[in-house]
Structures are given as C-alpha cells and as structure tokens.
Amino acid sequence: MRLPGHVHVVDDDASFRTAIERRLKLAGYQVATYPSAQQLLDSLPDDSEPGCILLDVHIPGLSGPELQGRLNELGLTLPIVFLTGHADTPTTVRTIKAGAEDFLTKPVESEQLLGAIERALARHATVRDERSRLGEVRALAAELTPRERQVFGLVVRGKLNKQIAHDLGTTERTIKAHRHQVMEKMKTRSLAELVTLAERLGMLD
C-alpha cells in the first residue's frame, strides 16, 4: 500500500501536466499543478502534510534549479523530484547536491516515476516524524529546572555523581536526587537513552 500524499507538479507544458495529473490521481495521490515556479512560490504548499514536488528543469522565468534554491532558503521540507526533457550532467549534479530526491528524464515510465515519488514521500514522512519526536523531547527538556539541566549535561558527558557534586559544590546525594528527577522527567530508563535524547537536542555538539 502506497503512502498517501500531495504531489505538486511544476511544468510549463500543459499537456504534460494533464497527463501526469491523471496518472498520479489514478495512483491515489492528491495532485496540484503549477505552470511556473513563481506560482508555486505564490501559494506555498504546507509541508506539514505528506507531499513532494515534481519539478521540470527548463521552465520559463524562474528555472527548476532556481526554485529549488529558493525553497531551501525558505526551509521547506518537501522533497523535490526533478523531471526534464533533457538531462545534462552539470544540472543533474547541481540539483542532487542541493538535495534533490531524484532526477528523472522524460519520457519516464510510471513505475520509475511512482517509485521516485514514493521514496520522496517516505523521506518526507521520516523528516516529519523526526521533527515531531524532537518537539516532544524538547517539551520534556523544558520541564527541567536549571540545576537539573546542569546535571543532565554533565551526566550525558559520562561524569560520575561524585565528580558532578564536586563540580557543582554540593553533595553526591543531592546529585543522585537530581539525576533521578532528570530520568523521570525525560521518561528514560537508562543512561544510554538519555545520551540519545541529548544528542538529538544538540547538547553534545
């Protein structure tokens, strides 16, 4: 079963837009079409929903790769699948480096196209999941007191309770209590789990 999702098609060729819309709808996707890059920018899609962008390289005005750059600047997470009448190596490399999910050449078989879209949607789902889990962790971390946060930071760096107490100028017992509080609030049962959360929060950089 395919992932549901919203496919945003940007192509100046009306005939191709119609054909691809038909095919994608038949495959069960929701489809929005844009004859130019500017039109997509004007009604920026919501990237919190599952979706991806199917983008032509050669379109009048803002070109495909240029749109890609603008969307990256805007922090839009929708993955981009490029689709072009002619793929030249410099353009392909440039777009892949800039984070394109795939680079396809017309005419493209449905199998290949749908595969690319599926991968893009899957990636988008992962990105979205990751982002929502991070939000949860951040919410938990926000519950910590300043002292607990200090203890958290030192614990995940592998310091012993005794060393932490010495660093903070308090007793080993107090540290033990804080440490317990941190484990409790962060809903973790092991030090390893705590380290993973800390890494995700960017505390180990």
Next chain:
Amino acid sequence: MVRICGWIIGLLALLAPICVSAQPARPHSILVLDQSDLRGPFHYQLWSGLRGVLDARAGVRVTIYGENLDLPRFGGAAYTESLKRHLKEKYRDRPIDVIVAIGRGMLEHTLSWRAELWPDTPVVFAMLDESDLAKLERQTEVTGVILDNSLARAIKAARAVVPDLDTVALVGDAWERQALFSHWSEEIPVATSGLNVIDIIGQKMSDIRKRVAELPERSAIIYTGVFSDGEGTFYPAATAFGLIAETANRPIVVGAEPLLAMGGIGGYVLLATEIGTEAAKIALRILNGERAGDIPPVSGGVKPLFSWPQMQRWNVSESSLPEGSEIRFRDQTFLERYRWQSMAVVAALLLQAGLITFLLHERHLRRDAEVESRNRMSELAHVNRNATAGELSSSIAHELNQPLGSILTNAETAELILKSENPDLKEVREILADIKRDDQRAGEVIRRLRAFLKRTPFETREIDLNEIMNEAFKFLSVQASGRNVALYLQTAPGELRINGDPIQLQQVILNLVVNSMDAMSTIPYGRTVIGRTELNGGSAVEISISDSGPGIPSDKLSQVFDPFFTTKDQGMGIGLSIARSIILAHKGNIWAENQTGGGATFHFTLPLAA
C-alpha cells in the same frame, strides 16, 4: 591665187603647233554650225560635250562661235543664200581654224560655202550617217564623227521590247525634212521585211495622236522626229514627242537620249554629249597641227539605252535587251539611295548587336556565377546547420521528449483505466485525443528539424521576423539554461514582414546566439544574451544580439565575419561568415561592435517587404 592661199594656210596649219608653243597667247577659233534649233536639250548636251573637252585644254584659249541655223524648219535656196551672206559678213574679220558642222544638211551647206567663205579651213562633221558620208563628194580636210544610225537597229530594239513583234509604226516628219533619219526611208524594205509597217510619216499632229492610240497588239512605234504639227506650228523636239507619247498605246522606240525621259522606252539612241565630245577631240587634234585629211572619221555616239519606268510599264525584262544596254531612271532602292548612311546604320546595328550579345553573355556568366556562389553558400550553410544541430542536440532532445513524455504517461494511464473493473471510457477517449495531439507535436518537431537540416536551395517568401526570432530563441532556451546563460528577447510590437528564407534566417540567429554563448564560456557568472528586433526607419528591420562576454578585440572587429577566422579553440570560423553570406543574399547588412559597458553586439538589417 586660191591655190597659193591654200598653201599658205596649209603651211600655217603645219606651223600652228610651233606658233602655239611660241605664242601661247594667240587665240584659236572654232565655229560650230548646228542645223538644229538651239532650244532643245539635245543641243545643250552636244554643246556641253564640246565645251567640256575644249575648256579642259589648259594653256590654249579657244574661242567658240556657234550658229544654229534651224534648217529643219527653214529651207530654200534664198534662205541658204542669205545665210551664206550673213555668215560671210559676220566672220569677215574673224579667222576660223576649225569648223564643226552638225547634221548632214549642215555639212552639205558648209562644204558648198567653204570655198568662198573659209577656203581650206578643215571641217569636222558630227551626226553624220555612214551612208550619207559615202554620198558626199570627196573633199579634202574633212573628217568627223560617224553615227551608226540605221533603221535595222531601231527594229532590233523594237524586237527586244516586244518579243513577238509583228508590226512597226513609223512616226515622224516627212523623210526629206528629217535631219538625222532621212536615209531610213531607203532602208525600210530590207529592215522591215516580215513585219507589217504602219506609216505615220508626215502627218498632222492631231492625226498622229489619234493613230498612235489605236495600234494593234504586238506592235511598236519607231519614232524619228516631229518638229511641226503639219499645219504651220513648229515644236521643240521634246514637246512634239511628249504630245505623241501621251496618247500612244504601244511602246515607243526612240533615237535621241532626251526622249527617254519623255516617255520613250529606249533604243539605239544618239548620245549628244558623246558626239560633242568626240567632235571636239578631233577639232583639238586639228588645232594641234594634225591634218584633217589624215584623221579618219570615227564611229560613236550611239548606245542602246532603255528607260526603266517604261520597261516596267511594258513588262520588258532586262535580259531581253541587246547586249551592252544601259538602263536609265531605274528606281533607286533605299539602299542605293542612302548607301553610306545605310552602311553606317547597319555597321552601328551590328556593333550594337555584338555589344549586346557580349553583354548578355557576360550577364549570363555573371548569373551563373551568382547561382553557383549561392549554391555553394547554401551547401556551406547546410553543413553549418548540421554542425549547429549537433551542438543544439540537447534542445532538440528536449523539444522531442516533451510530447513523448506526455504520450508515454497517458498511454500507461489509459492501460490502467482499462484494466480496472469499471473503466471510465470517457476519460480514455480524452487520453487518446491527448496522445494524438502530442504525437502530432512530436511529428512537427521532427518536420522542423528535417527542414532545418535539409539541403535546400535559397528560396525567399514573405515572413514575420518576430516569429522567426521567437522560434529560434525558444529553441535555444534549453541550450542556454544548460550553459547557465540567461536568454532575453525583446521584439518590436506587431509583425515585421520581410522577404526571406526562414530556415537560413533562423540559422543566422542561431549562429549569432551560439557564438555569444561560446564567447561567455570563460566568465563565471552573469552570462546574458539579449535579442532585440526593431524597426529601423520605415524601410528596414534591425536585429541585434548582445552578450555580456569579454567583447571583441577592436583590431579584430572587421575580421570576425571572414571565413575561417575564429578565436575559439574548436571553432571552424564558418558560423559568422555564413551568417554574413546569408544576410548579404537577403540584401541586408551585418556588423559587430563592442558595447561601452562591455560585451559585444552583433547587428543585422533586412529590408522590409514592400
């Protein structure tokens, strides 16, 4: 006494040349006695013949006295006696060296008067028939010009004029009154044997006119001379003849030259000028000291002469005339009349024709050369298009893959729809229509490509240059974005109608834009090509292609269009030279310049369609 005088004169005559050489101033005298009336043209010609010879004699002055005694009209012993007296008185103190007597009658009188008036003076006769000469009493110091003037020859002339002649009409005054033809009366029986003779001799003018008007077929008139109407009126010879010729219904054979102009058909005619000339020559010889008796009489003064208008009238062919005949009054053809002018005109025409032929030939060669050069240019342009097409293969692929992509996707969609349990046939129909349209689109791309790559002769038609420019730029867009070049096009509003070969003009635009893109390959960013079309005055279109490259070195500006001139490592140097050839073939101009702000601009102009 007479004899002594004769001797003395004979001696004088012998000494004459000596005297002439010793005393060139001493004048000679010639007395011309003419039996005829002085008013006719015959007389005038005779005199001019005489004078022509005598005047031409340089160094000796000759006095010529002339007497016209009008013997045909006046006669009788009393008259001749009075003439003798008159002449005797008149020339008493004028020594005469030579007497020229014209006419048989005149000669007879002269000889009878000589002993008394001019003893022993030599006599030169003229217009004397041979038979008359024989009849003359043998006299000394007489010589002259004999006429071969016979009726037989007149009949010969008549036969030449009327080949089936059976009748001759003899017209003239009474034979005894005739000065020149009286001896013919004796020749009639022999000369006219086998012919009917109609005698109209010595008739009244009115009768003559009547009778010559009703002559039978196969007849000819033989005219001798009429000087009076037989009722007391005398005519000049030509006038009388004119009256007769007016009513004559048959050709008239005549014996005197002036009558040819009056309506005579011709014959053996007396040439008065020649007779005068011959007589004068003899007279001169005598003046030069020869004895008249030693100079034999000469023949001459008769010639077969015919009148062309009369020959036409009587349908006489030139070949039937007697040998040696001369034809008078022949209509001069235009060419005869304007011989030199005609030759000049013909020469000019020939020269002109030659020149024109030469120029046409040159033009032909030039045409051939132009066609040849245009063909070569077309061939080279074709090679260049092939190369361009290779360079622009990405654009071509894109153009073609666009419809092919739609077709494949649509086909697969339709397949899926048809596989489903409840297929939406309406949608399948739409899909098929789309496939068909895209297929045609792909076909159109191929057709355009083939047209572009085909080797075609130069062929112009009315086209919109804006459209050509738009198509070329659209085609180049893929190439441009692949090479990171921003391509802009600004066209003049409306249509720009010109006469041109669309393929070749597209080629010019492609060559210029590709050239600009190549020129910018070394600059890292900001690669821009701007195309512009605009009206240049009311009669031309100007197209410009500007780039943001390094520009053209100023010393190379004039060379960029030269064949095989290139600044590119892999360039052949034909793109711009072909662009120029094509524009020149379109009667346009092409040039390159550097912009003040950097980059090069190529311009070309084309004349607007009328």
